[in-house]
Amino acid sequence: MRRPGITGKLVFYSLCILVALGMGVTLYSVNQLRDLRYQDTVRRVEAQTLNWIEANSERIILLLEVPSKDKPEEKRQIEYLANLGDLATKEWIAYVILMDSNGQLRAATPIPDGLVYYGPTAEVQGSKSRVMEMVDAKRLHYFELATPVLVSGTGMNPDLGAMFEIPATSRALGEVRIGVDRKQFESHLAVLIRRTIQLSAALVLLAIVASVLFSRRMVKPITLLARVATQIAHGELSTRASHGLELKDEVGDLVRNFNQMADRLESLHTGLEEKVRERTQQLEEANRKLQDLNKLKSDFVSTVSHELRTPLTSIKAFAEILLDARSPNPGTQRRYLEIINKESDRLTRLIAEMLDLTKIESGTLDWQMSCTDLGDIIRQSEELLVPQAKEKGIELEIAELQPHAVMADSDRLQQVVNNLVGNAIKFCPEGGRVQVCMERASTSGPGNAIEGEYVRVVVCDNGPGIPLEEHEKIFERFYQGAKRSSVGAGAGLGLTICRAIISHHQGEIWVDSAPGQGSRFSFTLPRRHLTGAEFLTQQAGR
């Protein structure tokens, strides 16, 4: 069942009020109308009666005061009077009775059968007549006006009065009773009442129609607003009320404010959704990174275990071979023991390098930063590696070194230079050449290309060279090149550690090389201007 809407309620209430009001007004007017009509009728009948009395005074006096009715002419007049002449022919008058002062009936028109007194009716102000209601045998009602016939009131000639010896008193000579047919009166009234009711009904109907139209017009923006509110409540946040925006009343305010509210709600909601989406994305990203990191870690563990197992395998295998040797050959025995020794060193170095790298990457390495001359470091490297170079017949060529101050951990920097020069010696063919030089540079290098004052160290060799696609890979952990050199392969962590150390010093390390054209490893470090005291310390330290 449809619940009653606001329009229905408004129409229903105004209908009730209008109908009650119409009924009240109609009832009141009908009453007033009846009253007026009654008084009007009474007055008119009375006026007619008085006129008639005046016009027929002589005959009335004769009739009332003269007992004898012998004279033929007089009798005729009385008869004429007894018919009560034209009075009875007047409108609504049903019967006329002429009574003398003793209450004796002297003349009358035909009187309805069984006419008796029924009750009093309203008095009419300013009237000399008594009015009462009569009823006959047929239950027909009559208003009866009893108008006294007065000497003074009849306008009768005083001479005539004297002639008849009528004292000029106010005594009534008799009275004229006029019966007015109530039914006829009522029927006339009914026409008027009907018209009044019709008019009232028509007006009420008109008012109802107007009220319906008006209510609907008033309520429409509210109904539409309610519909929009329902849609918003169901999640259609972009819906807006479009009806009633132009209204300049409270409803207009309501609609406009409602739309503003909906705007804010929507923007808050979309903002929230956006935020949630953003956060979800961030979380997904973080999750992906964690997964990648986890995979990286797992790969790392797997690679480390592989790298540790490799030297261990040689050690274990040769140890067992030596133990089980059926015919020991001193030459072979010594060679296998050397391999075991070498592989043990490799294992030790690998573990040390791994620990180093882990410390650097986790940020737990204790850096001993101080003002250092890079030239010194290269010279120390030279001293350390010259014997190794000589052994392979390699010419180690160090360019003339100018002092270049840098802020660095000198031990770690030494590690970098040793590694680069050591690699160069290792990969050079016998009789090859390794060159080391140092120069100023204005950028950090090809990677970040940060402008500034830098010092660049370059280590060149004329070894086999490195193809372009491996230029970055060689700095990755455990990468040992597609064609692994059989001569004392490292663990594949050396360059990774070099890069970590140089990065910590805000420098860059990279390689320029092509197969067959040797390799050129470079690294840069930010230059540092020496203070006077530092310079003296440097000089003294030499």
Added chain:
Amino acid sequence: MSKVVLICDDEPCILESVCHVVREEGYNVITADNGEDALRLARTEFPDLMLLDIMMPGRSGLAVCRELKSSAETSGIPIIFLTAMGQERDAQEGFECGAMEFITKPYSPRALRKRLHELLDQTP
């Protein structure tokens, strides 16, 4: 005529130790230090057994094994993986390729000898 064993490993020291063990048992040895050479030698020499490392630069031992097993003339060569990749998942992958045996490094020369005899002296 003695059986031929093809050994492939990129680590020269390990290669040398395996060669020593196999030779001591009286088998002929062919060596390769990368996957490509191993594949080429297997197709030309038809060894009676192969000892393959998995993690090598270039073609991996698993790839070599798959290629050999996919060709009718080389699919009959028994293959033993000798690898430092010691996780169960790796072993499973090795067996799925058609390997006969999966030995984890560091290996025991004594155990290897035993397996060699079992595999080579049973086949006619």
